[in-house]
Amino acid sequence: MDYDKKMAWFNEARFGMFIHFGLYSLLEHGEWVMYEERIPAAEYAKLADRFAPVNFNAVALADQAVQAGAKYMVFTTRHHDGFCLFDSKVSDFTSTKTAAKRDFVGEYVEAARKAGLKVGLYYSLLDWRFPGYFEPEKYPESSQAMVEQAHAQVRELMTNYGKIDILFYDGGWTAQADLNPERMAAFWRARELNDMVKSLQPGIIINNRSGTLEDIDTPEQRVAASQAGRGWESCMTIGDFVTWGFVRHNPNYKTVPQLLQHLITAAQGEGNLLLNVGITPEGRICNEESERLNAMGQWLRQNGEAIRGSQRCELIGHAVTGQVDINLQGPWTRKGNIGYWHLFRWPGREAVQILVDTPVRKVTLLSTGQELPFNYDKASGKLRIYNMPFTPPDSAVNVLRVEFESEPKRRSERDLAEWITA
Numbered sequence: 001m002d003y004d005k006k007m008a009w010f011n012e013a014r015f016g017m018f019i020h021f022g023l024y025s026l027l028e029h030g031e032w033v034m035y036e037e038r039i040p041a042a043e044y045a046k047l048a049d050r051f052a053p054v055n056f057n058a059v060a061l062a063d064q065a066v067q068a069g070a071k072y073m074v075f076t077t078r079h080h081d082g083f084c085l086f087d088s089k090v091s092d093f094t095s096t097k098t099a100a101k102r103d104f105v106g107e108y109v110e111a112a113r114k115a116g117l118k119v120g121l122y123y124s125l126l127d128w129r130f131p132g133y134f135e136p137e138k139y140p141e142s143s144q145a146m147v148e149q150a151h152a153q154v155r156e157l158m159t160n161y162g163k164i165d166i167l168f169y170d171g172g173w174t175a176q177a178d179l180n181p182e183r184m185a186a187f188w189r190a191r192e193l194n195d196m197v198k199s200l201q202p203g204i205i206i207n208n209r210s211g212t213l214e215d216i217d218t219p220e221q222r223v224a225a226s227q228a229g230r231g232w233e234s235c236m237t238i239g240d241f242v243t244w245g246f247v248r249h250n251p252n253y254k255t256v257p258q259l260l261q262h263l264i265t266a267a268q269g270e271g272n273l274l275l276n277v278g279i280t281p282e283g284r285i286c287n288e289e290s291e292r293l294n295a296m297g298q299w300l301r302q303n304g305e306a307i308r309g310s311q312r313c314e315l316i317g318h319a320v321t322g323q324v325d326i327n328l329q330g331p332w333t334r335k336g337n338i339g340y341w342h343l344f345r346w347p348g349r350e351a352v353q354i355l356v357d358t359p360v361r362k363v364t365l366l367s368t369g370q371e372l373p374f375n376y377d378k379a380s381g382k383l384r385i386y387n388m389p390f391t392p393p394d395s396a397v398n399v400l401r402v403e404f405e406s407e408p409k410r411r412s413e414r415d416l417a418e419w420i421t422a
């Protein structure tokens with residue numbers, strides 16, 4: 001399938017909700033607890049006997065994603081601990097064959113589709129229960145059995161749940177956290193694996209974590225744009241410096257302005273934000289995360305035009321490689337001849353954008369439609385917007401919608417010092 005066609009919905013969406021849920025949720029020490037506390041596989045497996053989150057409600061999760069303004073979700077079908085939230089013929093360590101007796105992946109997929117959301121599945125290639133993951137030379141059979149498990153379970157996920165829109169591989173690094181893509185791809189037989197995936201799910205978007213490039217890059221806990229033309233998605237937790245799986249006491253949740261700034265900075269670079277929720281042992285989203293997601297949804301309902309399908313805009317240095325630019329108020333996104341200036345810090349009555357090389361037709365406050373007077377000085381390239389409300393209409397981020405006569409271009413400075421005596 002044509003890449004741009006395949007990526008169209010993803011680039012329009014700009015925002016997804018990541019869901020980490022599994023046996024580790026019961027211990028509230030994060031999704032790496034089995035390894036970080038060296039819990040032997042047999043002891044860890046006993047958690048499955050008491051994993052029956054009666055309040056897990058996939059419809060409620062999908063509704064939360066919709067309220068947040070997310071257009072897709074990605075759900076952990078199996079994390080590094082090896083416990084499957086789906087039925088598998090190649091493993092008994094699943095939620096269908098233990099206390100829960102539920103196919104959480106099936107419930108998730110159905111709820112996501114009913115809510116009009118695109119469906120993403122997270123799958124960890126590695127499985128800590130296999131000694132061959134840690135010591136492949138010492139336990140070669142175990143190492144290969146783990147690869148075979150991955151191929152078989154990815155096939156099950158691509159076969160048994162209808163149309164899947166995103167496959168989020170994880171845990172592709174090989175022993176001793178070797179992140180070399182060629183070695184990863186060789187170890188997991190990634191080309192063979194992804195050929196199978198694409199044969200079963202022709203339009204699916206696959207990330208780069210099995211070792212082959214596939215469709216999107218996946219910067220983690222940071223927003224870092226890929227080169228123009230390549231899709232990318234920054235995955236991030238709402239709490240700072242914590243795990244992706246639920247922890248109860250986190251003193252440091254990102255604020256709504258910070259979360260919006262990450263979303264907007266991703267959109268500025270033509271990328272997406274995949275924002276995570278760690279599901280509680282009871283099967284719910286904690287209030288701290290839900291409140292922030294709802295506030296983001298409120299902002300997106302008023303300003304989503306600036307984010308959905310956003311394109312890079314030259315009016316900020318980052319979009320033009322090699323130029324350093326400090327835009328004191330905030331980044332621009334673009335759609336055709338319309339620029340969207342995201343004021344991260346409200347400048348008061350007047351805002352000034354320098355190095356504008358394209359005449360301006362009209363300026364409005366996106367959230368209210370209020371038209372604002374402006375002066376564009378072609379000679380200096382300065383756009384001055386004035387008579388703005390003294391206090392910021394939105395307490396987090398405000399967007400100025402600037403209509404240009406053509407695609408907004410940045411003026412290059414022939415002599416970097418010429419402004420001093422202009």
Ligand code: JFZ
Binds near residue numbers: 170
């Ligand atoms: C991985 C998982 O280990 C983590 O539990 C979570 O699911 C996250 C979304 O993905 O985290 C990573 C992935 C890659 C690296 C480090 C942590 N890496 O490349 O260094």
